[in-house]
Amino acid sequence: MNKSRQRITNFLYNMLSLGVVMFLWYLLSNWQNSPYFPRLSEIWNAFVTLAQYGDIEGIFLSEHIWASLIRIFAGFAVACAIGIPLGLAMGLWPKLYYRTRSVIEPIRFIPPLAWIPIAIVFMVGFNRYVFLIWLGAFFPIFITTLLSVTRVNPVHVNVAKVFGASRMYIIRKIVLPSVLPDIATGMRVGLGVAWMCILAAEMIGGEMIGVGRLILKYAELLRMSEILVGMVIIGVIGFIMNEIFIMVENYVFRWRSEVSID
Amino acid sequence: MSEHLLDVHVTKRFGNMTVLNDVRFHVDKNEFLVIVGPTSCGKTTLANIISGIDTAYDGTVQLQGQTVNPKVHNISYVFQEPSCIPWYTMLQDVTMGPIIKGMDPSRAEEIGRRCIKLVDMAGFENYYPRQLSGGMQQRVAIARAYATSPDLLVMDEPFGHLDAQTRYLMQIEIMRIWHEDKKTVVFITNNIEEAVYVGSRILVLSRLPATIKDEHIIDLPYPRDLTDAEFLRIREAITLQCEAVD
16 A cells, blocks of 8 residues: 555544544443533534633733643753763763763652642742643653663764774764654654643743643633543643654654654 | 785683684785684684774784784675665765775775775765665675775675675675785685685684684686586585584
8 A cells, every 4th residue: 555545544544533523422421411521512502702812801812822832831941951971971981971870860750740849849830830741751761862872873883983984973874863763752752741731830820821721720610621622632732743743753753664653 | 024915913802701712823924714614613803803993812923024003904894794874875975994094085085086986886976874784784895895995805604794796796706805905805705615615724613612624725827617526526625624523
């Protein structure tokens, strides 16, 4: 089967899966007939209202999305700016890692939610968001970079070495191109985790704006429709960003034989 | 200074296991020296040592009268494993050596194209390794090794990963290339027929810890006839040496 036909088939099946889920939701919500299980039409109406008239405080949906996006990109950018160089450095000089791992590794397992009190005590404003999102995005990026450096094919390094290449040449022309696809994968995972941290971040951010905040606001009011709108928006935006990322990856790393699936 | 191009006298240990035990030989200019030995007898270790990648050994490796060093000497190495750089097109891969050695890119490209022609791969300059078959990739590796016009060309079981048919064609090919552009070659293999087909001199390595068991000078004219009586006799003799338990 050729590629474009396969793409169309995949697309149609995706539409079908989506349709099945919506249909099941339709059946269940009709059967339940409860305000805590909103119908599709109610969710749609909540979406339209939030988009057109804003939430209970008059903040438009687009403003919520924009605020969250900026926070996520800020946290993600800091995570990349620290995670990639640190991963590279520790991969190239493994002693750095082996002598500090008792500090680094345990931090990895502390959930971002557990950092909330510290963030509240030590930080204010925008920094709180950035800090919590950074925590989530940092480790996938850092760890994949670090592991990738240690997995550079030694034959490729030796090819350059036999020609008398300097260490700088080997790092620039062999190690970096070899680890870039993995770094991209780490970034993609990190971006996903960043989105997952948005709720925790906006829980303590203090401002009434952001998609996570929107969910929290309506959670207090037990308004399921608006909550679901917020959830779906986080999911869909994350999905779109992931798709864009994959497209860029496939273009940049077209020398690769294996194409990532997820 | 010795009159040989390469003088090797090494012992190599991994922990308390001796891999190469007092291996001593020399290589002359434009010689096609083959080192043959059973699998896992330290052949790759030896290749890494004489090409200057592995420096943790006892003894001496002197190339042109100086301890071997890739930053000083002009060495090329055709690896056993597929070694094409996945993110380089064939042309980028082949010009890598000359560029590392400081040649200007346009001159390097000119040489690269010539070497690609030498291995009969013209037309594939802009292909990535994943678009090429294993045999073609090994041709790229040979072209890359030739591009720096090395004083010493080390080949470590260069056809080991290829199927029998391709391997045979590559043996013919490597001899054609060598005759077209003579280099000093150290060719390592575990295939005795291949050894007798390509080598002007053959060293037979023993099992671990490897020592040099014997030396054969092959006076047969190139291209060699695999069914020639003398060819078969030498092949037989080396086979016996490789099988012998000592």
